[in-house]
Amino acid sequence: MPTIKDVAKKAGVSISTASYAMNNLPNVHPDTKERILLAAKELNYYPNGIARNLKTKRTGNIGVFIYGFAGPIFSDVLEGIRQKLQENNFNIVVSSGKSSSNLLKERQVDGAIIFDGELSDDILITYANYGMPLYVLDRVLSGSNIYTSVIDNEGLVYHFIRQMVQRGYRDFAYLSGPSDAFNNNHRYDGFLQALKDEQIETHQFFHGDFTIKGGYQIGLEYLKMTKRPRFVYCANDESAIGFMQALRESGVKIPEEVAVAGFDNIYLGEYITPKLTTIGIDHIEWGKAVAQAIVDIVTKQKSKDVGHPAGSVIMRESC
Amino acid sequence: MPTIKDVAKKAGVSISTASYAMNNLPNVHPDTKERILLAAKELNYYPNGIARNLKTKRTGNIGVFIYGFAGPIFSDVLEGIRQKLQENNFNIVVSSGKSSSNLLKERQVDGAIIFDGELSDDILITYANYGMPLYVLDRVLSGSNIYTSVIDNEGLVYHFIRQMVQRGYRDFAYLSGPSDAFNNNHRYDGFLQALKDEQIETHQFFHGDFTIKGGYQIGLEYLKMTKRPRFVYCANDESAIGFMQALRESGVKIPEEVAVAGFDNIYLGEYITPKLTTIGIDHIEWGKAVAQAIVDIVTKQKSKDVGHPAGSVIMRESC
């Protein structure tokens, strides 16, 4: 594999001149520059990134560290990030599990976007302190070099539930996610606040786990109840889909007998019957905004606040 | 950010001894080793990967280059790859678009798994020639350092269609994907061969594009036909789902009036009505096998052939 040394030799110049030419520095004579570029092309030369990175202390990589590859929600965020990083000539490096912390510790990235609860606050704070800018999307965390943008779970659910009360629903249940999940807890807060502000004093509570299977189990429980709530708000779409599946199998009519809604606007929601009403985030735009922000931090040390990503209610058939 | 120099100084040893100790080389005295490790811990030292990579000419990263992040099929393959790489102490680095070729050219990976038609044969062959082992999953390509594992599209579809003929279907249509797509063409070959071997001489053909929307359009066309085929085999699940949606909206009964099947076993297929019969690949195992193979190539220069990934018919309700 050719190195800059080979190019320099072939063009009959020193290594530094070759370097200047290939980095388009203005100080090199057009003729020599041409000779060097030609030699590089003939040798099919491409600079060794590792060596360049060591010298410049920049990698041109932005890490995107996610919890796993299975989740359907991330793909659009990733796509938005990819587009924006590409526009800015940064590489996107998506990783998960132990690799994520390795890449961080080994400084193989110039900054990272975090969407992975498995990466502890501690490790994030440590490396941010060493000068690695981090954008955290799955929790609120502060410290030098740490930036946060999270979904406005509370506000979005709050407004949605109040809207549903306006429509006449008063008998609600909340189908929760894991009790230690950031998103779940804030959605529940919004739910509670809405009921409170509407002077609705009671509601039922189901303890779910964010999965379709979990939602299905709760659907079965629901079917056994004598006093069934009229509106079941689910902490995410997957729970809602599992829940609805159980009801559908027993012939319970949605939304005539029970109204259901979720959160996330996953792909699936549009293809089940009845189509799921949900709250959706503009994931592509969110990804783009966060990517642009971290690029600005890396290149200009200037951060602009991303704030909450835009979200809206997607009214379909389930309520 | 501390370097090995700081550790050495703090422990009162030379840089090389510090390096030996931290790499667990057997030649260093237990006491000094302990002192060094302690100093490293106190300084919160972690080796700079870039520098190590430059010296050792190994990065410990395996690239996984995919076409985009939106596709639902890849996630399980990625998860399988992730698990296996982690077991072997390699980092997974997923990328897409321009970043992929950058990471390859800059030698930021020790090898790569390719699932991205946008990466041309040319560039793959060039870097494989420079010693970068590549596992290609989306086409058949040969050359030194290039390995291939593709779905047995032809065989799987062939057997499925013959099975359907045994069930009594004789009037088939093929709803295709893009005519330049590797998977589509091989699936069509299998389809044709099955009809031929069953002495069925005619079939209809719809020109689709692998998307739900495209399938839906063809569903509309289908509804206008006077002589409707009894079995529509779709080149992938998304087409099948779009196709079925159009029929459902017009009240056409599946499978009573038309039987439908697809390929890929996407998540969605299990949640639509009727549930989609399809052909599925064991993506997790495929990912694991390919990851293990490329690790073996990188570490032992020894390649074991992965062959085709396992696939099977998933009989559900649509035929």
Next chain:
DNA sequence: TTGTAAGCGTTATCAG
């Protein structure tokens, strides 16, 4: 405009 040489943070060779 070009070349010399130092240095990025490691590992590895060799001598002590």
Next chain:
DNA sequence: CTGATAACGCTTACAA
């Protein structure tokens, strides 16, 4: 068992 020192491939003062 430990320490100088060269080297990996590049960028960048500084000198010529």
